[in-house]
Amino acid sequence: MKKTVSFATGSRLNAAVYATRPAAGIATPAALSAVKASRLSFLRILIARMAKERWRIAKQRFDLDDCGRGIAVYRIDTTDRPLHFVVFSDQLEETARTDRIIANHYDGEAFLCLGEVTAERIAAQRGEFADFLYGRADIETLGWTRVNRSGRIFDHVVDALASGRQPDIDRLMEAGYLLRNNGYWGNGRHGSASFAGLPADTAIGEPYHGDLLTLYLWRQFSHDLVDHMAARRGTTGAVRLHSALKRYLGVGNASGLGLIPFVIRHPQRIHNWCAARESVITRAKAMPADRTAIARLGTIVARAIAYYSEGIQVRAGIFAGSARLTADLERLAARIAAQGDALSWSTLCHWATDALHPEALETLHSALIELFPDLCGDALAAMRRSASPPEAVDPAQSATELLAILETRYDWALAIDRTLPQARRHFWYLSADNLEPRHGVRGVDPMEEYETFVDVAGMMQSLRDALLAAPPGQTLDRLLFARPDLRHAVARVQASDGYPYGEVRANIIDADFEPCHLIRFLLTAYGMEKLDPQSRLWVRGTFLQGAPLAEDIAAGKEGDWIYPWRPELG
Amino acid sequence: MRLSHEETTFWYGCALRAAGLPAGAVPAAIAMIQWAEIRHGLGVAYFDRRAATLALNAGAMRLRADNAIDGGGQSSLLVGPALLDIAIVAAKTQGRATIAADNIGDAGWLGQLCDVAAERGLTAVLSFTALGSDAVDLAQLYSARRTIAALPDGTAIEWNMAVALPDHAPGTQNVTLTVADPARDAGFAAHILAAADGATILTRDDVAARYRDAMRHGMDVDAAAWRRLAQRAFTVLAQSTEQSLRGAGA
Numbered sequence: 001m002k003k004t005v006s007f008a009t010g011s012r013l014n015a016a017v018y019a020t021r022p023a024a025g026i027a028t029p030a031a032l033s034a035v036k037a038s039r040l041s042f043l044r045i046l047i048a049r050m051a052k053e054r055w056r057i058a059k060q061r062f063d064l065d066d067c068g069r070g071i072a073v074y075r076i077d078t079t080d081r082p083l084h085f086v087v088f089s090d091q092l093e094e095t096a097r098t099d100r101i102i103a104n105h106y107d108g109e110a111f112l113c114l115g116e117v118t119a120e121r122i123a124a125q126r127g128e129f130a131d132f133l134y135g136r137a138d139i140e141t142l143g144w145t146r147v148n149r150s151g152r153i154f155d156h157v158v159d160a161l162a163s164g165r166q167p168d169i170d171r172l173m174e175a176g177y178l179l180r181n182n183g184y185w186g187n188g189r190h191g192s193a194s195f196a197g198l199p200a201d202t203a204i205g206e207p208y209h210g211d212l213l214t215l216y217l218w219r220q221f222s223h224d225l226v227d228h229m230a231a232r233r234g235t236t237g238a239v240r241l242h243s244a245l246k247r248y249l250g251v252g253n254a255s256g257l258g259l260i261p262f263v264i265r266h267p268q269r270i271h272n273w274c275a276a277r278e279s280v281i282t283r284a285k286a287m288p289a290d291r292t293a294i295a296r297l298g299t300i301v302a303r304a305i306a307y308y309s310e311g312i313q314v315r316a317g318i319f320a321g322s323a324r325l326t327a328d329l330e331r332l333a334a335r336i337a338a339q340g341d342a343l344s345w346s347t348l349c350h351w352a353t354d355a356l357h358p359e360a361l362e363t364l365h366s367a368l369i370e371l372f373p374d375l376c377g378d379a380l381a382a383m384r385r386s387a388s389p390p391e392a393v394d395p396a397q398s399a400t401e402l403l404a405i406l407e408t409r410y411d412w413a414l415a416i417d418r419t420l421p422q423a424r425r426h427f428w429y430l431s432a433d434n435l436e437p438r439h440g441v442r443g444v445d446p447m448e449e450y451e452t453f454v455d456v457a458g459m460m461q462s463l464r465d466a467l468l469a470a471p472p473g474q475t476l477d478r479l480l481f482a483r484p485d486l487r488h489a490v491a492r493v494q495a496s497d498g499y500p501y502g503e504v505r506a507n508i509i510d511a512d513f514e515p516c517h518l519i520r521f522l523l524t525a526y527g528m529e530k531l532d533p534q535s536r537l538w539v540r541g542t543f544l545q546g547a548p549l550a551e552d553i554a555a556g557k558e559g560d561w562i563y564p565w566r567p568e569l570g
Numbered sequence: 571m572r573l574s575h576e577e578t579t580f581w582y583g584c585a586l587r588a589a590g591l592p593a594g595a596v597p598a599a600i601a602m603i604q605w606a607e608i609r610h611g612l613g614v615a616y617f618d619r620r621a622a623t624l625a626l627n628a629g630a631m632r633l634r635a636d637n638a639i640d641g642g643g644q645s646s647l648l649v650g651p652a653l654l655d656i657a658i659v660a661a662k663t664q665g666r667a668t669i670a671a672d673n674i675g676d677a678g679w680l681g682q683l684c685d686v687a688a689e690r691g692l693t694a695v696l697s698f699t700a701l702g703s704d705a706v707d708l709a710q711l712y713s714a715r716r717t718i719a720a721l722p723d724g725t726a727i728e729w730n731m732a733v734a735l736p737d738h739a740p741g742t743q744n745v746t747l748t749v750a751d752p753a754r755d756a757g758f759a760a761h762i763l764a765a766a767d768g769a770t771i772l773t774r775d776d777v778a779a780r781y782r783d784a785m786r787h788g789m790d791v792d793a794a795a796w797r798r799l800a801q802r803a804f805t806v807l808a809q810s811t812e813q814s815l816r817g818a819g820a
Contacts, residue, residue: 134800139572139788188576197575197785257818392686395655396662431814432807435580438818445817447808453593477655484628484648485592537818 012277023500024412026274028371029517032504033319034358035524037562038366039376040277040333040383042208043215045526047547049206050216051558053079057220057550060084066089066232068225073117074217078203083142084117085110085217088126089225104132106146106182107223112214114140114193114204128190133434136191142210143186147179147218150252154178157226157241162234166569173311173566176530176542178222180252184211207384208526215543219251220550243549248567250545256538257437259513259522260508261428264454267492267502274501276379277365283375284368285346293371294343298336300367303563305329307530309457312542314532318516320359328360342473370562393490395477399470402493406464409496412505413457414464424458425511427451442509454508456492463489529562571793573699575784578604585617585801589624591647599647607791608784614633616678618795620645621802625675636660637667641674646745649674653684661692665755668748677745685777693750693759772811 026029038044056077064070068089076083087110096105114119121138128135133463137144149155153167153175160167187210188194198205204213225244230238235406263270287293308314309326316324322528332352336343345368352361369376407414418424426439429447442448453459463486470479480487496502506513516533523541531541546564548557582600591599607613630642631649637660641649653671660667680696708818750759808814 136571139574145664166774187573191572191574191577191788194574194576194785194788197782197787270609392689393655396659426817430584430807431810431818432804433810435807436818438808438814440814440817445813447814450587450806450808451593459594475659477652477659478633480655481631481633481652482628484652487651491597 021278022038024505026269026278026552027501027503027520029504029506029507029514030272031358032521033517034345034362035277035521036359036362036366037524037529038277038369039373039528040273040280040369040379041525041527043212043543045206045380045562046209046212046216047553048558049203049209050420050553051548051556053203054554054556055079055203055514056554057217059224062224062228064089064225064228066229068229071122072221072224074220076213076217076453080201080203081114081537082116083112083114083204083213085112085214085221086117086122086125087221088129089221092148094151097151103182107149108147108179108218109144110146110214110221111137111144112142112186112210112217113138114142128434137189139191139193141190141192142204143184143192143214144190145184145214145218146182147251148182150175150178150180154226158229158233160229161226161241162238164234164237164239166245169351169567171246171570173307175252176312176545177219177250178226179218180254180540181215181218182254183541186210189426212526212543215251215253216547219249219544219547222249222251223549242567242569244567244569246549247546247561248564250542250547252540252542253528254534254538254540255519255523257428257439257519258298259519261437261452261454263504263518263522264456264508267496268368268499270504271499271502272316272383276383280369280372280375280379281349281365284372285349287345287372287375289343289345291341294336294341296371298365299331300370300563301329301333301336301363303565304367305333306565307563312530312532314530318514318533318536319520319531320357324357325359325363328356328516328535329363332356332360332364393476393487394494395475395480397476397494398469399476399479400472402476402490403464403467405496406460406467409500410460410503411521413460413503416457416461416507418461418507420456422511423507424509426509426513428454439509439515441486453488456503457507458509459489460493462486467500571796572718572788573614573796575604575608575781578607578789580653581800582617584645584806585621585799586626588802588805589621589626591624591626592628595628595648595651599679602647602650602679602682605685606679607789608780609681609685611789611791612678614791614795614799616676618792618798618805620676620678621799632737637669639669639671641671643673643675645675646677646680649745650683653680653745653747654674654686654752657694658687658690658692661749661751661754666748666750668746670746672744674745680745680747683747687749691751691753693752693762694747695762696745696747707773724750728770762784 051075058074058075058077060075061071061073069091070089072087072089074085074087076085087108089108090106090438092107097107111125125137125141128137153171156171157167170485186192186195195207195210197207206212223241227240228239291348304325308322308329314320314322314325335348335351340349349361349364349368352364356364416423424442427442427445427448428437428439429450429452430436431438437452440447466479466486476490480490502519515537516539519539520531520533523539526543528541528543529545531539533539545547548559548561552559579600582603583596586596586599587593587780603617605613606616620812624647625644627642627644628648630644631652632640632642634640639649639653649671653669656667657667660669684694684696686787693727750762752759
C-alpha cells in the first residue's frame, strides 16, 4: 500500500534530511544536463491541472485566408477567469525563417491575456508587436510569444491533407512538430502582468504555467491551421489531420544562451527544483516493489527505448546521443526482467548508477517518480516557492564568520584555478538585438567592460581575498563601506544557507564550459523530453509530444502520455 | 506610460551600470529606486533629473568617525546602503545609533533605508537638508509628504524632513539616520515614534500592499523620462555585429 510521506515542515526544502545525493554530484552542468523530464516538470503539472479541472479551449474567431494569414482567437475557460490567446498568423518565405530571437518577422505572433478581448484591444496589441523592443502590453496581458512553421513538414502536411490523405508518419516523426516556438516574453516584459502580482488562486498562477500554456495553445493552433488550410486549398476530398497524429505532434522550441543567466541568477529556484526531485527519488527508492509497479516500470522503459530510437535523433557529442541512451535503456529493461519479483528500487538504482550512462540513470529516476505520484504533492508545493530572497545583507556578521561559510559552501568555486587563460576565456554580455545574451572572447571581442554577471566563481574568489585581508574582528559594514562591489557576493553567500543545490558548480566563463548542458536542464525542468544540440550554444527540441488534445482535456482525460509510441492510424 | 515592476529591474540595472556603479552594488541601488517609485511615484522622475550627474565612485567615500560619513560627493545610491549598514551594526550592539553623512551628491533615494531598517526589526528615522539643485528637486518631490510606517512590534519607518530627537538635527547638505533596536532600547524606539507624532502611519501590511499593488498594476511614469532612462541603459548593450553573432545562441 502506498504511503504518503510528509515532505518538508519548514519554508525551504531540507536537503540534509531528504536528499541522499550530495550537491557535488547533482549541481554540475553535466549532471544537471542528464536530468530527464518527469511528473515534476512544470508542463506535466500544467497538463494534469488542466485535465483535472477540465479546462475548455474553444476557437472564438478564425479569420484566416488560404495561406493561413489572419487572426485567430481562442478562449480558455478555467476554474477562474477566462483567458484568451490571440494569434496574428502570417506566412513567411522559407528563407526568411530563423530560429533566432532577433528576427523581425515570424509566421505567428500571439499574446495570452486575462479577461475579454475586443477588436480595439486586438488592434492595439498588433500595433505594439511591430516594435518588439519597446512595444507595450496591457496590464491584463500575460505574455507575448512567436512561432515559425516547420520547414520540414508543414507544407507536406497541408498538401497531404488537401489531397485527401494523411501525411507520411516517418516524416512527421523526424520533425515532431508543425510549429516551432521562438520564445515567450512575459512576467513584466513589455509591461505585461508580473507573475508575483497575480492572485494566488488564479488558474494561471503556478510557476511557468503562462509560458507553457502558450506552447499548448500553439500546438492546438497548429492542428487547426493545417486543417483549415487543407480545407481551403483542397477540393471536397480534403481530410483533417488524424487525431493520433495530432497527439503525437508537439510544438518545437529552440533555446540558446538566454537560459544560462537565468540559472545563475536564481540559485534558490534551482535548489528547490533539484531538491524536490531528489526528495521524491529518495522516498520512491524506499517504497516496496510490487508486481504491478515493476510491470509499469518495464512498460515505461520500453516506451522510452522506442521514443529515443524513433523520430528525432539526438546526436552524440555533448549529450549521450540516441544510440547510447537506447542501448543503456535496453540493458536496464533486461535487468528489470531478470530481477523479477526480487527487484528492489534501491538496488536497481545502485546498479544503474554504476553500470549506465547518467542519462539512462535519470530516465530510471524519472520513471520511479512516475510510479509514485502520491509522493509528489509536497514536492510540488515546495517548487512553487520560487521567489528569491531579498538582496539584503547582515552587516553585523564578522568577516571571519563569513569566510568560514564561504570556504565551506563555495569550496568548489575557490578551488578553480583562474590564472590559466582558458579559465577566463569568455565574458557574457547583452546585445541590443532584442536584449539577447551572448558571449565573447576576452581580449578579442568588444564590450568586455559591460560584462554581465555569470561568474559566480570569480565573484566568490574576490570576496575571499577581501575577507582574508580584513582586520581581525571586522564586521561586514566596514568591509562593504570600502568595497560596495562585494555587496551582492555577501548577500548571495549569506542567503545560501539551506540551498545546497542552488549553485551550479562550474566556471561559466571557462573555455570548456558547455552552455548546452544548462540549456537542456532548464528545458527539461519545463518538460521537454527529447533535445538535440544544434551547436554548443543552442538546443532544439519538442514539447508536448503525446499530450492530450483539447477534447481530452475537456473530458478530464490526462492520459498516460510520456514517451509516446509511434502513432497508429486506426 | 505604464511600466511593470519587473521590467524596471532590468532597465534600472543597465542604466546604473552605464553610470558606473559596480555590478555588485547594483541590486541594492535598484531596490532604492524602485522603493521611491512605489512609495512616492518618483523613482523614474528623480532618476531622470539626477542621471546626468550621478557620482558613483566608492573610493571617494570616507568614514570620518564611527558615526560620521563623508559621502565624497557620491550618490545616495552608493552612500545609502553603507550608511544603513553602519547604523544597523551600531544599533544592534548599543541599542541606538545616530549616523550623520554629509557631502552626498543626491539624497532622493534614501527613504528606502528606513523600510529596510524596519524589516530588520529596528525603528529608524531619517532627516536631511539639501542645497542647490538637489534641494529644489527634493522640495518638489517630498516637501508635502510626511510619512511614517509603524509595525506591530513597535518598530517604525520614518521619512520626515524635521524630527526633534537628540543629536538628530541635520546640518547643511547633511543626512542623519537614527536607528534604535527596540529589543535593546525600547524607550528610545518609543521616543522616535513619539517624535514623529502627526505623521501618516503605515503598517507593515500597508507597505507590503503597496508592493503587491505595484506588482499587479504596474506604475505610471512619464514616457519621455522613461525613454531617456532606457537610452542610457542601452549604452551597456552591444550593437550586433557579425563578430558578436558568433557568440550567440539560437
